[in-house]
Amino acid sequence: MAPTKTLVIVESPHKATMIAGYLGPKYVVRASQGHVRDLPTSASQVPAKYKGQPWARTGVDVEHDFKPIYVVSPDKRSTISELKSLLKDSDELLLATDGDREGEAIAWHLLDVLKPKVPVKRMVFNEITEKAITDAVAHTRELDTDLVDAQETRRILDRLYGYEVSPVLWKKVMPRLSAGRVQSVATRLVVDRERERIAFTSANYWDLDATLVTDSREEFSARLATLDGVRIAQGRDFDADGRLVGKGRGEVRRLDEPSAAALATALESSPFTVTRVEAKPYTRRPYAPFRTTTLQQEAGRKLGFTSQRTMSVAQELYEGGYITYMRTDSVALSQEAIGAARSQAIELYGRDHVPDKPRVYASKVKNAQEAHEAIRPAGDHFRVPAQTGLTGDRFRLYELVWMRTIASQMADAKGETLSVGIDAMPAAPVAIPGGDVTRAGFTASGRTITFHGFLRAYVESVDEGSSDDAQSRLPQLHRDQALDCSEVLASGHDTRPPARYTEPSLVAKLEELEIGRPSTYASIIRTITSRDYVFKKGQALVPTWLAFAVTRLLEGHFSNLVDYQFTADMEETLDQIAQGNAKRVEVLSNFYYGDGPAGSDSSAEAGVSGDSGSSAPADGHEGLHRLVSELGDIDARAVSTFPVGAEDSGIVVRVGRYGTYVEDAEGTRANVDDELPPDELTVAKARELLASPNGEERELGLDPHTHTMIVARNGRFGPYVTEVLEEPATDAPATVSGKG
Structure with missing residues (x-):
């Protein structure tokens, strides 16, 4: 009797090689090379029997329960042939694609295409280690048709949206x-x-910073907060139109440059006295382990990775057996992972840096869809980065995941937050618009970390430079303490528009x-x-x-x-x-x-x-x-035309079929640099472009074959030439594509 063979199908060749190394000779592991079939991407891929149907170009039969028409792409035919051949000599099929919706859909497509006559089981794992793979073989399940339906619905929705x-x-x-x-x-x-x-609309406001000195010659800085008990306007007190807002103008006082300068001069020689000292205990819990989005965000901030680069490197780490699956909404860790993180934290930082009880994290993501763990180092004993042999981006991303995972099981950071109120009393009232000033209130704050806890392992980038250790230390201060002033500086600020994404x-x-x-x-x-x-x-x-x-x-x-x-x-x-x-x-x-x-x-x-x-x-x-x-009410020209500045400026910016340009009331045009941010296209900038010969397109002559004008323009990647047709104002599709 011939020995039994089990065919295991995964997505990528690298995964296949890794998994084959953990399974014995009874298992044949092959890769599907990703998706084996999909909706048709061109008219030539649509099966002949559907050609001529009004919905054929979408690949979705909208007239009969939105049935999708799947086709095997030409580059996957040899893969399908190989898998079918291997299946003939196998006694069992294990579909071992990723354990998310897309992986479930790939498994379903393989099942539908291969039509196996042997038992089929779904094999799911969260990391590529020997233990995880052998456990997955021992605990298979059936295909989850609900996950398949969800993924198929998403694919059809996206196809209909895009193609329509x-x-x-x-x-x-x-x-x-x-x-x-x-x-x-x-x-x-x-x-x-x-x-x-x-x-x-930007608004301008001023404030003061005082450098104060204790009798023991320790210096620290304090910022002006109030004048005679009325709060000083800061950036948050202005709306997007540059107006001072709040409960009432009388409750917020705005300083201009002359007022700030007069106050600075008067206060430098004034006595400063501590009026309030408040100390509060500070506790900071560690961050949850990474999930997909937090990994993308933190790798972007700390490492400068694009989201695409993060996921690409994470995929390499996952397939190499270094981290767990990187597409997950979960922040939970397995008991083995918790134990590994705690023991490694004790080894590296000491027993006092790990709490008595393990930390358990629950996902706050609505409808967290997959039953995965958080993203963490693979295995039940984590390799420190230096032990991995990794280099470059893979080393840096692994180190980030490793540090975050270890820190998640460490003790809270503890310390003390100090807030101080200080009054300055000028010798004589300072006359400024809005009323004379007899008392100026300053504030200072600082934080002292007495026990670093998890901060020894990891500080999230959004906190770096703004909190935790980054906050300044304050000297020992007490109520009614007199302070000397070495300097008072007035500084102006302009409110800023919301930051771009x-x-x-x-x-x-x-x-x-x-x-x-x-x-x-x-x-x-x-x-x-x-x-x-x-x-x-x-x-x-x-x-x-x-x-x-x-x-x-x-x-x-x-x-x-x-x-x-x-x-x-x-x-x-x-x-x-x-x-x-x-x-x-x-x-x-x-x-x-x-x-x-x-x-x-x-x-x-x-x-x-x-x-x-x-x-x-x-x-x-x-x-x-x-x-x-019903597209008749869409005015193509109006859709692509935007006023520059006020409506009465007479200048518009228009998106043409071959580029963006500005145009004035007389019909003069000038090209707009593709890399000029829209908020920088002011009326002044538009007039500068219109007045500059370099901003205008140059006609080079007629094409002898098409009799259309050939023009030279400046684009994002330098000068280029293109044909210029009459800009259609109707629904007629353009006959020339691209921007030259």
Whole structure:
């Protein structure tokens, strides 16, 4: 009798090699090379029997329960053939793809394509170590069809959104643009922030800093807080229009430069007296272990990694057996991992740095979808970074994960926070606008860490330079203590517009709004930057005027599709499908045909049974099908035209099919540099461009074949030439794509 063979299928060759090393000769481990099939990506991939159907280009039969048409891509045919051949000589099939929704879907596709006649089991593991792999073989399960349904629904939603909405952008804005269910919302977030910056009006305010000296000649700084008991205005007291706000102007006093200078001069020779000393105990708990989004954010802040780079390096570490699975919402650690972290912390920092009881973390992420652990070093005994043999980015990311995991099981940091109030009494009242000043109140604060605890292992980047050890120390002070003043400096400040998003802060915002899944954020950011919707200025994400035009069109005609709450509700609905509490067809029907009276195309008319509204992400909305069918009210020129400065400036910025330009009332045009942030395109800057010959396009002559004008322009990557056609003001698709 021939020995039994078990075929194990994973996604990547590297994983296959690692796992094969832990399994005996009875197991054959092969890689599917990722997804083995998907919806068709071109007309040539659509099976012949579906060609001619109105929905064929999408690959989704919207007329019959949104049945997807899957095709095996040409580059995967040899993989499928090999797997089928190996399956013929196997007695069992283990589908060992990742344990998340996408991995479950890949397993289902493999099952559907291979059609095995031998027993099939699902093998799931969270790390690639010998113990984890042998445990996974011993504890297999059935395929989770609810997870498959959730992933398939997401894929179909994204396909319908992209394939139905993108052509609208081609017609009304520019050829070859793309729209996406989460991509377009992420773009809107970046655009909304830039709108806030454009509308922002800066305000100027002044304050004072005093350098004070104790009788033992110890120096420290204190900042002006009040004048005769009335609080001094700070940046937080101004609104986006530059107006002083609050409970009332009488409760906040604004200093200008002359007033601040007069006060500084008067107070330098004034007596300073401590009026208040408040000491409070300080305790800081360690941070939870990493999950996908916190790893992306912290790697961005500490290491300067893009989200894409973080996930790519993390994938290498996972497949190499160095860390656990990196796509997870969980912050929980297994008992083995807790034990490993605690013992290593004791070994490195001492028994007093580890609490008596293990720390247990619970996820605060709504509908945390996978039953994984947090991201941590693999194994039940963690390798310190120096023992791994890793180098470069892999070493740096592993070290970050290792430090965070160890710190999560360490003791609280403890110390004391000191807050001091100090009064200065000028010899004579200081006359400034708003009333004479007879008493100036200063404050100083500091923190002393008496026991560092977990801070010896890890300090999160958002705290570096702003808290914990970074706060200044204060000398010993007591009430009624007299202080000398060595200097009082007046300093002016301008309020700043809200900061642009960076990759870490955009990831944090998407998660806060419950939009998208952590595993998709890296690809979303890569997409919006590669499609010229967003570019980077340093670490900041800056929207292009093209992004403004696309967002305006979507907000005006597809408002639900870029609505933050609608998109979050759709994510909730997908979670409900994963939990078996919502039905795929009903969700898709509601999205595509609308629900109830708001759309004349109802699910009933589409031949779909059941209460489609029960799984709706919103009530009374028009479906996608109707929205893309009624485009007559979209003014293509208006969508892409924005006033520069006030409406009466007579200057507009316009997104043309071949670039962005400014135009004045006389019709004079000048190109706009692709890397000029929208909030920097002021009226003065626009006039400078219009007055500069270098800002204008230069006509080079007619193309002898097409008889269209060839012009030279300056673009993001330098000068280029392109054909210029009449700009269409109708729904007619453009005949030339790209920007030259």
